[in-house]
Amino acid sequence: MSYRIVGDWGTSRLRLFRIEAGHVVARVEAAGIGALEDTPEATLRTAIAPWRADGEPQAITLCGMVGSRNGWIEVPYAACPADVAGWAAEAGRIALDGVPVAILAGLACTAPSGGPDVMRGEETQLFGAIARDPVLRTGRHRIALPGTHSKWATIEDGRIVAFQTFFTGELFALLRDRSTLLRAAARSDADPAAEQAGFAHGLTRAGDGDLLLGALFEARSAQLIEGRSPDWAAGYLSGLLIGREIAELAPTAGETVGLIGDPALCDRYARALAARGIDTNLLDGDACVLAGLALMETDR
Amino acid sequence: MSYRIVGDWGTSRLRLFRIEAGHVVARVEAAGIGALEDTPEATLRTAIAPWRADGEPQAITLCGMVGSRNGWIEVPYAACPADVAGWAAEAGRIALDGVPVAILAGLACTAPSGGPDVMRGEETQLFGAIARDPVLRTGRHRIALPGTHSKWATIEDGRIVAFQTFFTGELFALLRDRSTLLRAAARSDADPAAEQAGFAHGLTRAGDGDLLLGALFEARSAQLIEGRSPDWAAGYLSGLLIGREIAELAPTAGETVGLIGDPALCDRYARALAARGIDTNLLDGDACVLAGLALMETDR
Numbered sequence: 001m002s003y004r005i006v007g008d009w010g011t012s013r014l015r016l017f018r019i020e021a022g023h024v025v026a027r028v029e030a031a032g033i034g035a036l037e038d039t040p041e042a043t044l045r046t047a048i049a050p051w052r053a054d055g056e057p058q059a060i061t062l063c064g065m066v067g068s069r070n071g072w073i074e075v076p077y078a079a080c081p082a083d084v085a086g087w088a089a090e091a092g093r094i095a096l097d098g099v100p101v102a103i104l105a106g107l108a109c110t111a112p113s114g115g116p117d118v119m120r121g122e123e124t125q126l127f128g129a130i131a132r133d134p135v136l137r138t139g140r141h142r143i144a145l146p147g148t149h150s151k152w153a154t155i156e157d158g159r160i161v162a163f164q165t166f167f168t169g170e171l172f173a174l175l176r177d178r179s180t181l182l183r184a185a186a187r188s189d190a191d192p193a194a195e196q197a198g199f200a201h202g203l204t205r206a207g208d209g210d211l212l213l214g215a216l217f218e219a220r221s222a223q224l225i226e227g228r229s230p231d232w233a234a235g236y237l238s239g240l241l242i243g244r245e246i247a248e249l250a251p252t253a254g255e256t257v258g259l260i261g262d263p264a265l266c267d268r269y270a271r272a273l274a275a276r277g278i279d280t281n282l283l284d285g286d287a288c289v290l291a292g293l294a295l296m297e298t299d300r
Numbered sequence: 301m302s303y304r305i306v307g308d309w310g311t312s313r314l315r316l317f318r319i320e321a322g323h324v325v326a327r328v329e330a331a332g333i334g335a336l337e338d339t340p341e342a343t344l345r346t347a348i349a350p351w352r353a354d355g356e357p358q359a360i361t362l363c364g365m366v367g368s369r370n371g372w373i374e375v376p377y378a379a380c381p382a383d384v385a386g387w388a389a390e391a392g393r394i395a396l397d398g399v400p401v402a403i404l405a406g407l408a409c410t411a412p413s414g415g416p417d418v419m420r421g422e423e424t425q426l427f428g429a430i431a432r433d434p435v436l437r438t439g440r441h442r443i444a445l446p447g448t449h450s451k452w453a454t455i456e457d458g459r460i461v462a463f464q465t466f467f468t469g470e471l472f473a474l475l476r477d478r479s480t481l482l483r484a485a486a487r488s489d490a491d492p493a494a495e496q497a498g499f500a501h502g503l504t505r506a507g508d509g510d511l512l513l514g515a516l517f518e519a520r521s522a523q524l525i526e527g528r529s530p531d532w533a534a535g536y537l538s539g540l541l542i543g544r545e546i547a548e549l550a551p552t553a554g555e556t557v558g559l560i561g562d563p564a565l566c567d568r569y570a571r572a573l574a575a576r577g578i579d580t581n582l583l584d585g586d587a588c589v590l591a592g593l594a595l596m597e598t599d600r
Contacts, residue, residue, distance in 0.1 A: 077525075108525060113501070113511040115518035116525035149517065165517040167481070174474045181467070201413070211413035211548045212512055213541070217449065217465040218415035225377075225408060225416040241513070248511045 005048060005057045006293035009033060009066035010121055014043070017290065018051050024290065026051065033065040040072035044096060056099055061296045063104040063289070064121035067092060073103060077118055080109035081161040084127050088296055102296050111164040112249070119163060121289075122151050125260050128292030129283050130158050136258075142251060143258035143283070146242075146265045148173075152249055166245045169265075175241075176234050181219040186234035194232040195268070198239020199275050203247050212244050242272045253277035260285045305348060305357045306593035309333060309366035310421055314343070317590065318351050324590065326351065333365040340372035344396060356399055361596045363404040363589070364421035367392060377408035377418055381461040384427050384595055391596060402596050411464040412549070419463060421589075422451050425560050428592030429583050430458050436558075442551060443558035443583070446542075446565045448473075452549055466545045469565075475541075476534050481519040486534035494532040495568070498539020499575050503547050512544050542572045553577035560585045 003025070007016040011034040018026040030047040031037060038046070044060075051057070067075035075092035090105035106120030122145050129143060130136045137158035145151045148169040154162050175181050176189070189195075201215045219233040219240075228236075246269070251257055256279040259266040263282070270280040303325070307316040311334040318326040330347040331337060338346070344360075351357070367375035375392035390405035406420035422445050429443060430436045437458035445451045448469040454462050475481050476489070489495075501515045519533040519540075528536075546569070551557055556579040559566040563582070570580040 111514060111518070111521075113514035113518060115501075115515065116521045117517070118521050118524055164511070164514045165521070166513045167479075167516040168513055170479060171513070171516070174478055178474055178478055179467075179470060201415075211464070213466045213468055213471070213545050214411060214413040214464045214548055215415065216467040216471070217417070218411070218413060221411075221416045221418050221465070224418055245513050248514055 002055075002058055003051070005051070005060045006290065007044075007060070007062045007066075008064050008121060008124070008289050008293070009040075009062050009071070010064045011035075014047065014066075016044075016047055017293075018057075019294075022294075033068065033071050040066060041096060056097075058099075060096060060099055060101040061104065061293050062101065063124035063293060067103045067106060068120055071103075075103050075105045077108035077120075078105040078123075080107055080163070081156070081159045082107055082123070083159045084130070084295055087123065087127065087160075091296060104293075104296065107160060107163070109160075109162045112162065113164060117163060117165050119151055119165070122153070122163075122260075123160060124292035125285060125288040126153050126155070126160055126292070127295055128288035128290065129258065129260065130155065131291045131295060132283075132287065141258065142249075142255065143260060144269060146259065146261040146269050150245060164249065166248070168241045168245045172238055172241050175216070175219075175237050181216065181237065182230045182233050183220070183223050184230045186230040188231050189234035189238045191232055191235035194228075194235030195239035195271070196275075198236040198241075199243040199272050202240040202243020202245075203272065203276055204243075212240075215240055238268065239272070242269060243275075246272050246276065251276070251278050255279075256281055258283050260288055302355075303351070303357055305351070305360045306590065307344075307360070307362045307366075308421060308424070308589050308593070309340075309362050309364045309371070311335075311365050314347065314366075316344075316347055317593075318357075319590075319594075322594075333368065333371050340366060341396060356397075358399075360396060360399055360401040361404065361593050362401065363424035363593060367403045367406060368420055371403075373403060375403050375405045377420075378405040378423075380407055380409035380463070381456070381459045382407055382423070383459045384430070387423065387427065387460075388596055404593075404596065407460060407463070409460075409462045412462060413464060417463060417465050419451055419465070422453070422463075422560075423460060424592035425585060425588040426453050426455070426460055426592070427595055428588035428590065429558065429560065430455060431591045431595060432583075432587065441558065442549075442555065443560060444569060446559065446561040446569050450545060464549065466548070468541045468545045472538055472541050475516070475519075475537050481516065481537065482530045482533050483520070483523050484530045486530040488531050489534035489538045491532055491535035494528075494535030495539035495571070496575075498536040498541070499543040499572050502540040502543020502545075503572065503576055512540075515540055538568065539572070542568060543575075546572050546576065551576070551578050555579075556581055558583050560588055 004019045012032040014030040017024045078087045078090040092103040107123045111117035141155040150166040222228040260283045304319045312332040314330040317324045378387045378390040392403040394401045407423045411417035441455040450466040522528040560583045
């Protein structure tokens, strides 16, 4: 049976899917662009060799860091606002042993903070989310992708008009693991009361309580003065940073924000958003990326 | 001639001064509380042994982390608002081979961010600054102590009424050395244009431009999109964080802020404050700590 291969090739791993008649029939994983032990081409060839034993794929479609400067080929970022056709047209095209390979473009925009911003991989999930849900094709919507570098995208009439990257996840890991804010290693950051204390500071918008750099140090002072544990401090910092990320974007009560990402992390964002009166809608990240990759199939 | 010994014993080093008739006649350095290879008592005994060869000191006065839980003895924090007499009364008293030793208390307060906050060592510089300058003994003044953990203190009628610690210096070092924001090691963070770009974002108070977590990521995007160098990103991050620290405290134009600390770092703070129309007054940190330590001398 004829088949295609699609894949999400990020910094930490490559996830490949074998698609027959629109369905995933097999999966395989290999090294991410940041962890390659061979060229991207050789890595891909090795990963899909078992599938090629019963015939060549019709085509291969890849998204993510594979299109970055350190990837297989550098595919320029498509500019926002971007609709699906304009974005898909920017894909880079090469071949693997004669099989056509499309490498999807990332997106670049001027972020709400006023500076340049970029994504590679998340745009495929976002266009997939739009393809899966007709509601997203009219009006204005926001979708957040929590993670090491969280992205918040604004969708208008089915186009991605802008996005903002937040350094929240990496910053939390640095503060938890490398800073003096925790006086000993934390075993958990899941203390609900600590999280709420963090939300309370982080979600404050402007005014006198708006002291992020000041509030960070409170994780340490609370251990010295109030006998708080490192676990409390970790939960507080997680809540503070997530709350602050949300406050910086100031979503409005009544809005429904879509969430794509690790379910436990999305759950934490959903609690912070609920504390501001905002509903959330958890989207299936795998289904979104597959739908986005399918947008490049010519025979769909 | 009779003499006293005073010392500032912080985390990274011990600085000892031999005082005769109110003047520093000798100095010596030894290991900080965070770098001890022996007990605090033995470390001090070794450091001052040469001075004791011609007679015992009348007294020893120490400030800083020597009074912390990991120091020589734990001296409880004095509470703010604190005047010099109340603070001095909280000193811990022990002896070294019969010589009386006073270990000055740190201060605790409820910070402007609403949480608990503490200092150990900076209070001695602040009370020293107040002792040196009659202007600080009436009205309201602010003194900033830039450093790994910057402190901003509010002085009213010669009392320290509150302070706020900012995690700025440690955060900058983490972002420069340990994060993915710089795509290669920076050689310098002294690019004036990069600093100004950071100030421009950091000094923005609230409103739509108030995106610290968002603006952090711009250090990376600017390298990817605008061809900026790691040195530019380091200068931008330094300016952004210092600007943000200042914006969180919102000093008002016309105010004069005292600065105590490393002169190059204080100069950077002075530039950021000048960009908000605020004058600064660089205080001599060594003179301030010596004046503060002298406040414990009974025969002054």
